[in-house]
Amino acid sequence: MAFAVDLHIHSCLSPCGDEEMTPGNIAGMAYLKGLDAIALTDHNGWQNLPAMEKTCAAYGVVLLPGLEVTTREEVHMLCYFPSVEEACVFGRLVQEHLPAVENIPTLFGEQQIRNEDDEVTGVYGKLLLQATDIGTDDLPALCMEMGGVCVPAHINRKANSLIANLGFLSLNEPYAAVEVYKKLPNPTDTGEYLILHSSDAHQLGDISEREFFLRFEEKSTKSLFDYLKAHIGCG
Numbered sequence: 001m002a003f004a005v006d007l008h009i010h011s012c013l014s015p016c017g018d019e020e021m022t023p024g025n026i027a028g029m030a031y032l033k034g035l036d037a038i039a040l041t042d043h044n045g046w047q048n049l050p051a052m053e054k055t056c057a058a059y060g061v062v063l064l065p066g067l068e069v070t071t072r073e074e075v076h077m078l079c080y081f082p083s084v085e086e087a088c089v090f091g092r093l094v095q096e097h098l099p100a101v102e103n104i105p106t107l108f109g110e111q112q113i114r115n116e117d118d119e120v121t122g123v124y125g126k127l128l129l130q131a132t133d134i135g136t137d138d139l140p141a142l143c144m145e146m147g148g149v150c151v152p153a154h155i156n157r158k159a160n161s162l163i164a165n166l167g168f169l170s171l172n173e174p175y176a177a178v179e180v181y182k183k184l185p186n187p188t189d190t191g192e193y194l195i196l197h198s199s200d201a202h203q204l205g206d207i208s209e210r211e212f213f214l215r216f217e218e219k220s221t222k223s224l225f226d227y228l229k230a231h232i233g234c235g
């Protein structure tokens with residue numbers, strides 16, 4: 001079946017994410033827009049995934065748990081997991097690879113952790129917008145070892161993308177797909193990789209409409225994850 005998905009959304013944990021991007025609001029907006037599945041992918045952050053799992057369940061929207069990891073080369077890579085538990089374990093490891101530089105909320109924005117009732121339960125200390133010391137070449141294997149799949153984010157953007165930062169798209173990497181930012185022209189050669197179009201929403205209004213569809217078996221996290229995993233290395 002074809003399901004409407006938006007697999008790149010930031011919550012209020014990302015300093016650049018709007019404060020209205022709470023777990024309840026994101027799930028509610030996804031429901032209103034008629035999306036079948038969404039992914040929460042905060043910058044190097046996992047802390048809002050447990051609440052997001054509950055709010056998505058309440059609205060009947062499938063959650064694909066994820067993170068948007070910044071590699072040593074400042075490339076943004078989406079890492080998706082079949083369960084919130086596995087995403088959180090991976091997320092903790094990613095955060096150990098962040099430099100010990102504290103966030104300055106007045107400069108970068110708050111990094112809010114919220115529960116399923118959208119109450120602020122904490123703030124994350126280290127600045128999440130930094131590069132980790134994980135190499136772009138090492139991340140896909142690390143992510144897969146921990147049960148996930150890796151997708152280079154917005155490869156056609158001028159910053160923080162595989163093509164902009166490294167100069168090329170390797171067609172032999174074990175990526176499950178490549179993400180192409182829908183507001184910019186398609187890159188010329190994406191090989192055989194599955195192409196994802198997602199919103200990279202930092203505000204509620206930017207979450208996608210029913211405009212991008214993937215065909216997987218049933219409306220579940222497992223089925224969506226298995227679909228992506230089956231596409232690994234199709235380049």
Ligand SMILES: [Zn+2]
Binds near residue numbers: 068076153154160
């Ligand atoms: Zn990004």
Ligand SMILES: [Zn+2]
Binds near residue numbers: 010068
């Ligand atoms: Zn993003």
